[in-house]
Amino acid sequence: MTDATFNALILAGNRREGDSVASLTGVSHKALAPINGIPMLLRLYRTMRACAGIGDVYVCIDDGALLDEIAELAEARNSGRLKIVPPAASPAASLSAALDRIGLARPLLTTTADHPLLRPEMVAHMLASAPPGAELSVGLAEAETVTAVYPDAIRTFYRFKGRRFSGCNLFLARSEGAKKVAAYWQRMERHRKKPWRLVWEVGPLALLRMVCGQLSLDDAFAHVSRLTGAHIRPVLLPFAEAPIDVDKPADYELVSQILRSREGAA
Secondary structure: OOOOOEEEEEEOOOOOOOOHHHHHHOOOOHHHOEEOOEEHHHHHHHHHHOOOOEEEEEEEOOOHHHHHHOHHHHHHHHHOOEEEEOOOOOHHHHHHHHHHHHOOOOOEEEEEOOOOOOOHHHHHHHHHHOOOOOOEEEEEEEHHHHHOOOOOOOOOOEEEOOEEEEEEEEEEEOOOOHHHHHHHHHHHHHOOOOHHHHHHHHOHHHHHHHHOOOOOHHHHHHHHHHHHOOOEEEEEOOOOOOOOOOOOHHHHHHHHHHHHHHHOOO
């Protein structure tokens, strides 16, 4: 990889009022929550800036003035090293709008601000391992990779033919076809309170095969590729921390412990 081969987007919008992690840490947005003394969004920005191949770094956040609370981020915004894109009504809508605004002259790596354990080597693995022909690549970690190191981590694992996987909040969009996936995701979000519509969108037979343990990971990605009209592929990340984000106070405590052991107490 050469310099400025990819761009990066950090999703940092305020998805709901009364976020438990924001409330726990006394901040307005979860992305600004300090963890072992450093705001999560700042950790993500530093990680992206440390990655070979990453050119422009964007953050999707409600108000760029929020960065004034963190001197390093404010300076990066003012100097143009960190660019602001506005959020939309949901994560899927925000990603769709960001793809239109940023464009795909360079492939766009997207992650979330509540992923403070993300390290440059994880990003490097994702960028190097994503299939060149995939319009969208999705980072996953196998359950055994996570539980071998963090047996008490509370993660959602999806089973495919006897193997379990968790998402890692890492997505690499290479071409315009990725916008079809964002549009499909938006439709799924609209149906989240109508389970029968979700089943219809995904396909009853595919869901039945998954429940019965007959659907492999490759089968699942091939099925969703057909549904969206875009070529989507998984990238397996061999890092136990890759799927551990900070979605609730229990996650915050686990990640704080990991960071304290790695960095020392703040």
